[in-house]
Amino acid sequence: MSWRIEPTPRSAGIEEGLAARVHDALWLLARQWQLGEFHGKDAGTPAIVQLAGSTTPISSWRGAQQTTWSTFDPGENPLDSLVEPEDESTPDYRERVEAGAYFRRMLAAAGLERYQQAFVDNYYRECMADVVRH
Secondary structure: OOOOOOOOOOOOOOHHHHHOOOOOHHHHHHHHHHOOHHHOOOOOOOOOOOOOOOOOOOOEEOOOOOOOOEEOOOOOOOHHHHHOOOOOOOOOHHHHHHHHHHHHHHHHHOOOHHHHHHHHHHHHHHHHHHHHHO
């Protein structure tokens, strides 16, 4: 007995398959980089490359709804924390439980299981006390 797998097209034409549409060209470049295809001996070599650029450090910023500029020091905080702050000041119980479980998995993956119990002993009571208060 032998098996034979044959494709079953959904339409009579082959135009859709031949179109080879690319929805994310950056993903294709990333895959080529991951698989080492840029190190190939058959790769082309650019004959001439001209590159020009300039940079300007950011010293202040202003949000869309703000009328005044705020100073910014990149050595102090990343700009993301100022531009896109989180809505809630502290994580809720579910988020803390998920973060703790993730931290325990990270400890286990790093071979540091011996610290898991100390983590639970120190932070579980604090987390449960917050839940009882709310």
